[in-house]
Amino acid sequence: MQRLLLPIAFACAGLVQAAAPAKPAYQSASYAPGPRPVSAKQLEELGRQLFFDRSLSASGRMSCATCHSPSHAYGPPNGLAAQLGGKDGKQPGTRAAPSLRYLQSVPPFSEHFHDNDGNDSEDAGPTGGYTWDGRADSAHAQASLPLLAANEMANGTPAAVVDKLRRSAAAARFQRLFGSDIFSHPAQAFDKAALALEVFQQNPREFYPYDSKYDAYLRGQAKLTAKEARGLKAFNDPDKGNCASCHISQRSESGAFPAFTDYGHIAVGAPRNPELAANRDSHYFDLGLCGPARTDFKNRGDYCGLFRTPSLRNVASRKTFFHNGAFHDLRQVLRFYAERDTRPGKWYPKGKDGKVAKFDDLPARYQANVNMEAPFGGKAGGKAMFSERDIDDMLAFLKTLNDGYKPAVRGKS
Ligand code: HEC
Numbered sequence: 001m002q003r004l005l006l007p008i009a010f011a012c013a014g015l016v017q018a019a020a021p022a023k024p025a026y027q028s029a030s031y032a033p034g035p036r037p038v039s040a041k042q043l044e045e046l047g048r049q050l051f052f053d054r055s056l057s058a059s060g061r062m063s064c065a066t067c068h069s070p071s072h073a074y075g076p077p078n079g080l081a082a083q084l085g086g087k088d089g090k091q092p093g094t095r096a097a098p099s100l101r102y103l104q105s106v107p108p109f110s111e112h113f114h115d116n117d118g119n120d121s122e123d124a125g126p127t128g129g130y131t132w133d134g135r136a137d138s139a140h141a142q143a144s145l146p147l148l149a150a151n152e153m154a155n156g157t158p159a160a161v162v163d164k165l166r167r168s169a170a171a172a173r174f175q176r177l178f179g180s181d182i183f184s185h186p187a188q189a190f191d192k193a194a195l196a197l198e199v200f201q202q203n204p205r206e207f208y209p210y211d212s213k214y215d216a217y218l219r220g221q222a223k224l225t226a227k228e229a230r231g232l233k234a235f236n237d238p239d240k241g242n243c244a245s246c247h248i249s250q251r252s253e254s255g256a257f258p259a260f261t262d263y264g265h266i267a268v269g270a271p272r273n274p275e276l277a278a279n280r281d282s283h284y285f286d287l288g289l290c291g292p293a294r295t296d297f298k299n300r301g302d303y304c305g306l307f308r309t310p311s312l313r314n315v316a317s318r319k320t321f322f323h324n325g326a327f328h329d330l331r332q333v334l335r336f337y338a339e340r341d342t343r344p345g346k347w348y349p350k351g352k353d354g355k356v357a358k359f360d361d362l363p364a365r366y367q368a369n370v371n372m373e374a375p376f377g378g379k380a381g382g383k384a385m386f387s388e389r390d391i392d393d394m395l396a397f398l399k400t401l402n403d404g405y406k407p408a409v410r411g412k413s
């Protein structure tokens with residue numbers, strides 16, 4: 001992981017010091033007081049301050065942490081399918097807020113799949129990018145989305161954000177780092193704020209601590225219980241969960257710990273969620289890669305319904321699941337995987353014709369995009385792909401992916 005941090009540190013240094021002379025400014029004869037080169041540490045501290053600063057939202061009540069709560073693995077603190085935001089704090093979102101943990105290795109979006117070690121894989125298909133549809137190429141690019149979005153922090157324009165920054169508690173720090181006239185250059189100031197947020201989110205202790213029980217197990221420092229071990233087996237087993245085919249559970253060839261995702265974009269056919277306000281319009285569909293949030297693939301029918309496979313780290317601490325928050329109970333998600341195709345009537349409502357409207361969150365013409373590989377693809381009326389006992393075991397295993405595992409003190413366990 002250290003390996004990954006370096007390019008970021010360089011990139012930041014490069015961006016911030018672009019105009020600086022080769023020699024440190026204070027050593028040069030023409031030294032004049034002004035902004036010094038900014039260190040990654042200073043950016044991180046500024047980013048932390050901005051992340052929690054509610055004054056940066058139009059309502060004055062919302063910060064990044066409102067939706068990405070540090071005590072919930074930087075995921076949502078509640079079970080809402082989508083969070084409320086906007087000027088009045090009442091504008092509903094259209095998607096579940098993801099955890100911001102373990103995003104440090106998300107590759108930039110690409111239409112071609114790469115494996116965990118960056119090699120081209122035979123498995124072709126869109127991969128990577130930030131957000132559920134991969135439309136932001138970095139946490140840096142991502143930050144501007146919520147700051148501006150009308151149903152989130154609702155600032156509308158970068159200039160409006162900078163105006164708030166100028167009056168925020170972070171203003172003095174901002175000027176110390178980037179020069180006293182930084183706020184007269186709104187585009188630059190906005191960019192620095194996004195950069196600071198990005199650097200904050202690269203902080204390993206908070207964003208990728210690798211301190212779950214499963215990590216301790218991989219390091220040989222903890223034993224899984226019999227139940228957790230059975231759960232891991234069922235999770236990996238191609239004839240049961242086959243979960244690890246997308247949610248990678250093993251260390252990569254280079255030894256990197258697993259992110260529990262291969263970052264691939266896949267349609268799993270999550271049921272339509274009537275809790276989402278946008279879904280009151282029966283013509284509205286969130287089609288992921290092919291739009292409407294993303295616009296570059298609006299003519300790619302074969303991309304409709306695809307969403308980026310999320311990490312399952314800390315998933316047992318969430319109360320809302322899938323891009324549309326269709327589920328609120330992890331056990332239900334596992335049952336959905338076991339029975340989506342064997343008992344569709346349990347998961348999808350009936351259509352006007354009285355038949356089960358399978359894949360009801362996708363217009364009929366895109367339903368063929370839905371993934372049919374194991375654990376999917378069972379025959380309607382057939383046996384579930386794995387049992388309720390497997391589900392119990394897998395739930396126990398998934399809990400080992402929660403961060404903050406405290407090994408039992410020797411002699412006390
Ligand atoms: C109103 C709730 C809300 C607020 C406030 C918010 N976010 Fe988010 N965040 C979301 C949602 C919802 C998504 C998924 C968006 C999508 O897929 O289109 C998301 C996605 C992200 C992602 C991408 C995660 C991934 O898995 O690719 C990052 C990074 C992120 N937010 C950072 C931030 C930062 C930084 C701030 C503050 C500047 C912020 N968010 C404020 C709700 C919020």
Ligand code: HEC
Pocket residue numbers: 235240241242243244245246247264265266267268269270307308309310311312315318320321322323324330333334337371373374375394
């Ligand atoms: C073919 C790839 C694939 C397989 C196999 C797969 N998943 Fe997923 N998983 C996904 C994708 C893609 C999503 C997001 C779908 C969406 O939001 O529409 C997802 C979402 C989830 C979520 C919700 C996470 C969140 O933050 O909302 C859970 C939990 C989950 N999967 C568990 C499992 C388990 C357990 C298995 C095995 C029984 C499994 N998955 C098999 C691709 C896969």
